[in-house]
Amino acid sequence: MTSTSRPSGTEPSRRRRGKAPTIFDVAAVAGVSKSTVSNVVRGADEVSEQTRARVLEAIARLQYTPNAIARQFVNQRTTNLGVLVGDLGNPYYAHMARVVERAAFGFGYTAMFCNIEGDDNLAAAGVDALVEQRVAGVVFLAFSENTPHLEDSLRGAAVPIVFLGLHERWADSVGPRDAEGGRLAAEHLLALGHERIAYMRTALVEPSTDRARQSGYRAALRHAGRAAQPTLRWEPGSPVLRSGREQLGVAELFRRPHAPTAVFVSNDIGAIALMEAVESAGIGVPADLSVVGFDDIAIAGLRRISLTTVAQPLDFQAEKAVAMLLERIERPSLPLRHVSVAVELRERGSTTRPRVG
């Protein structure tokens, strides 16, 4: 009952018990050479029908499974893709990760995941592990700034890499039009009549991405002749936030005179957490505060959440990233490519006109 048993019977006696059959065993049973078995397994077409049938039968009889480790070893090339993911517990990453795995598998690759989650040492160890495993390429689905060691390791290993969901100069990347998204969010709030619209960043978004989204927001405000509010910085779950240079309680900020009546948060998880935080302090969304997010993760669309947000095509980006990575694996000398995908505003219930007075 320990699942180590294995059908015994007609195998050649020189098959070592408890070991998986090899190409050698198959060759012996079929009465051909290892080369021929290899040709059959790989689907080379220079094998006669008769021989092929004999080999296939031997394979079935022995329940032979090719050893991909050996194959990868001799080929000096694996069919594994490494996926560096920020945090699988974050729905945004989880969604992307799922599509990446699906796409990779469709192309005959397996996906080795590695959570990165903040800790730089862990991230570095993860990259080292992937490099040692000689992954054919890496999908970078996480931060890259603030972790210079990562970039060194990745570039040093000369492993093909694609950044997914963000833009990075030194490698292929596919990400959303961040500035345009910021502009759409701000324009929506302006159109509703908001005059004091704040931008909020969290540690959940890469700094350069944050800057791009904020620049779009700023541009829209400027165009409308409105002053940008001090930048809000908040760590979801924290009772305090920073507004420009001051630090104060979340509720405190939104209760004082001339407080922002609308906030554009640079990502959905942060936006939903903000709704949670202000509402538990009695500040209603959207009655007292309009909130816009970015990403359009699945839960943003639940009626009870109903978050207005800048939607980016997650599946498309993930699939595109994998395709680009495979292209680079085939042709490492390809020029760098940076794909930007369109975003669109999804108006839902978390935004409305500002309260009068």
Next chain:
Amino acid sequence: MTSTSRPSGTEPSRRRRGKAPTIFDVAAVAGVSKSTVSNVVRGADEVSEQTRARVLEAIARLQYTPNAIARQFVNQRTTNLGVLVGDLGNPYYAHMARVVERAAFGFGYTAMFCNIEGDDNLAAAGVDALVEQRVAGVVFLAFSENTPHLEDSLRGAAVPIVFLGLHERWADSVGPRDAEGGRLAAEHLLALGHERIAYMRTALVEPSTDRARQSGYRAALRHAGRAAQPTLRWEPGSPVLRSGREQLGVAELFRRPHAPTAVFVSNDIGAIALMEAVESAGIGVPADLSVVGFDDIAIAGLRRISLTTVAQPLDFQAEKAVAMLLERIERPSLPLRHVSVAVELRERGSTTRPRVG
């Protein structure tokens, strides 16, 4: 700028350009044998300090990274764990997957993920891929029933396996006390005064798990002298559901006379989807219908969702499963182990006393 460059300089000229340095290159630079380099890399303690230093210096100079494929090939054993996951887009699986990866990495293993998502052929292909990759073990984080081929492949390959989140007779498993959870859910609703409490299953939960949860529910009703309602079967997103043998609209069911006033759904995702469905039809939760879930995924705790649910310790189970799998990898002949973890009811806003009249 295509990241294929590599620092050139003092390497021995016989290093083939564009190829990663091997133990052989290191040996040449350090002026020792390959065996000695291997001893240093593996941390064998029979190397003199002086020699070790020379080797280490050569390694640093060449930026040598051990080839894990070669090592795994000769060791006839990999340090990769396969993770068969139902659907990474489902927060329950995503959460478990994250902890599994973390735990595995902590033990020096990498995690190869494979989405299973309904499609049997895909599942079978995924298992085959993992077996070909000779994973050291498999964490099964998905369904197993209805996919007999899967079980055959897994058992045939004699790969150590652990089931996570559910119980399976023929292999190690760690899962929650399903029946107890069902009992807790029903008792909570009974205590609130509900008389017509229905059990709802979805395709998101393994049939055997569903049966166990339902049996606890039934036992509690029986003990309270209440009749069980017809079993509800629903596919989240569908406009219709089945109640016993009838098929009818979701809202239709809950609007008719003597409709259930409370529903215990066998998992949180299903419960949240149900809240969504009934509320969009004007049926309020908990005002018109109390809903209890199972799992306690993160979003269940959001104020706006506030789902009363049976909480199971996700992290603990995932860590335990990995630990058990590694134990079995070390000692395949270990007797089978089935771990059941305690569950507890988390009372929140989705349940209340039934409407009078």
Next chain:
DNA sequence: CTGAAAGCGCTTACAG
């Protein structure tokens, strides 16, 4: 169309 032989980068006894 088929087979013999070399080699991928390591580890592991085994000598010295």
Next chain:
DNA sequence: CTGAAAGCGCTTACAG
């Protein structure tokens, strides 16, 4: 403490 040699299971030219 160090090195020479065999071998892990495949693929790949290269003969025949």
